[in-house]
Amino acid sequence: MKAIQHIRYGEISESIKFSEIEKPTISKDEVLIETFAASVNPLDIKVIKGKLKALGKYTLPATVGYDVSGKVVEKGEDVINFNIGDEVYAYVDKQGSFAEFVSVKQNILSLKPKNISFEEAASLPLVSLTASQVLKRGQLKSGDRILIQAGSGGVGFLAIQLAKAKGAYVYTTTSTDNVAWVKALGADRVIDYKAEDYKTIVKDVDMVLDTLGNEYTEDAFKVIKKGGKVITLVGPVDKETAKRMKLNFFVKLYLTWKRRKITKQIKHKSAYYSLLLMRANAKQLNEVTGLVESGQVKTVIDKVFPLKDALNAILYVTKGRTKGKVVIKIT
Ligand SMILES: NC(=O)c1ccc[n+]([C@@H]2O[C@H](COP(=O)([O-])OP(=O)(O)OC[C@H]3O[C@@H](n4cnc5c(N)ncnc54)[C@H](OP(=O)(O)O)[C@@H]3O)[C@@H](O)[C@H]2O)c1
Structure with missing residues (x-):
């Protein structure tokens, strides 16, 4: 079958290859x-460049890609909830979706979702699971106020809609060209970061979703209320997550x-800070299907690219x- 393979770590153009490989077995x-x-x-x-080597083992060559949509063509004997011909989608928690076939655990x-195309479905799993898991970790509820950084990005545009579905007031940032369509997603206040400084507009919010990292992670503490929450996707690893990752002492x-500067901010604001590492979760993806x-x-x-x-x-x-x-259109 045809597949895009990750063959070495480094610059993208030198590290992936259009290949003919064996169809996976299940x-x-x-x-x-x-x-x-x-x-x-x-x-x-990040995976192709080798930036996440410390987080897990990858054996190369490997097929690129985590989001998939398609039709079930074979099933293992223990598969009870799916049938041949079912139209499905998933975040595959190992690499492998840029290929004509992919094996996925039930x-x-x-x-x-029945009302969208395969291309649309494939755009959703990783980013919608991430956005759902952030809002769940931050226990966002109706009436809360949240700042979502980068509302025009994959995670951002979903987080806006999921936060609105929960009844929150949503601030988000984007550049001038994206303001209109991001507003149309339901964000209450879209801040054009080319013209405005979000730090002068957003005050005492319950939660920040930090998708940008670096100074944005530290600055998130300036705009939360005392006791507020900062959930980051890219900032420094928090103490609890470091513990869960079973990292060595050094x-x-x-x-x-x-994270020493963040630690100071956490104390100063009596804040909750967490680095979210998203996970596959069929129950949450089913909820996204419903929404x-x-x-x-x-x-x-x-x-869409072929x-x-x-x-x-x-x-x-x-x-x-x-x-x-x-999106990558496979067939
Ligand atoms: N920890 C996890 O489990 C996890 C899960 C998912 C994603 N992530 C990480 O989270 C980050 C975001 O992911 P993504 O899929 O949303 O990325 P993305 O889709 O590539 O984000 C691109 C968007 O970011 C916006 N942007 C860039 N700089 C900005 C700024 N200074 N202010 C506001 N918006 C800005 C751009 O809008 P403009 O062109 O208007 O600037 C663009 O629309 C990535 O680093 C990703 O790896 C982590």
């Missing part, structure tokens, strides 16, 4: 999906040093300027 609790679409995430870029698979010591089918959540696709152009799709995302999601 185990008892897996289905084989004929892939119709996949989508690109900044995670693909416990991370969901039926695709790495933990280094991480403590790295999409009821029209409460929509996807936003910037561009599989043979996956390199250009990934390079496009590397620029960090995508409006919503970039």
Whole structure:
């Protein structure tokens, strides 16, 4: 089958290859999906460049991609909730969706929303699970006020809609060109970061979703209320997460040093701070399916590339300027 393979760590253009590889086989609790679409995430870029080597073992070559939509064409004998022909989507928690077929465990698979295309479905799993898990960790509730950084990004445009579905007041940031469509997603106050400083507009919010890192993580504490929450996707590793990751003593010591400014801010604001590392979760993806089918959540696709152009799709995302999601059409 045709697949985009990650062959070495380094620059994207030298590290991935359009290849012909063996079709995957399935185990008892897996289905084989004929892939119709996949989508690109900044995670693909970080993995290809070797930036996440410390977090897990990757054996190369490996097929690129985490989001998939397609049809079930084979099922293992223990698969009870899915049948041949089912239209499905998933975040595959190992790499592998930029290929004509992908094997997926039944416990991370969901039926695709009926009212959207395969391309639209493939744009959703990773970013919608991330946004759901952030709001759950922060226990966002009706009437809360939240700042979502980068409302025009993959995570941002979903977090806005999910936060509005919960009844929160949403501030978000984006550049001038994106203000109108981000506002149309339901954000209450869209801050054009080219013209305005969000720190002068957002005050005493219950929660910040930090998708940007660096100074944005520290500055998040300036805009939360006392006792507020900062959930980051890219900032320094917090103490609890470092514990869960079972890192060795010296790495933990280094991480403590790295988050020293954040530690001061946490104390100063009596704040909750957490680095969220998203996980596959079929139950949460089923909830997203429901919200999409009821029209409460929509996807936003910037561009669709054919599989043979996956390199250009990934390079496009590397620029960090995508409006919503970039999708790969497989068949
Ligand atoms: N920890 C986890 O489990 C997890 C999960 C998902 C994602 N992530 C990480 O979270 C980050 C965001 O992911 P994503 O998929 O949303 O990325 P993305 O789709 O690539 O984000 C691109 C968007 O960011 C906006 N942006 C860039 N700089 C900005 C700024 N200074 N202020 C406001 N908006 C800005 C851009 O809008 P403009 O062109 O208007 O600037 C663009 O629309 C990535 O680093 C990703 O790896 C982590």
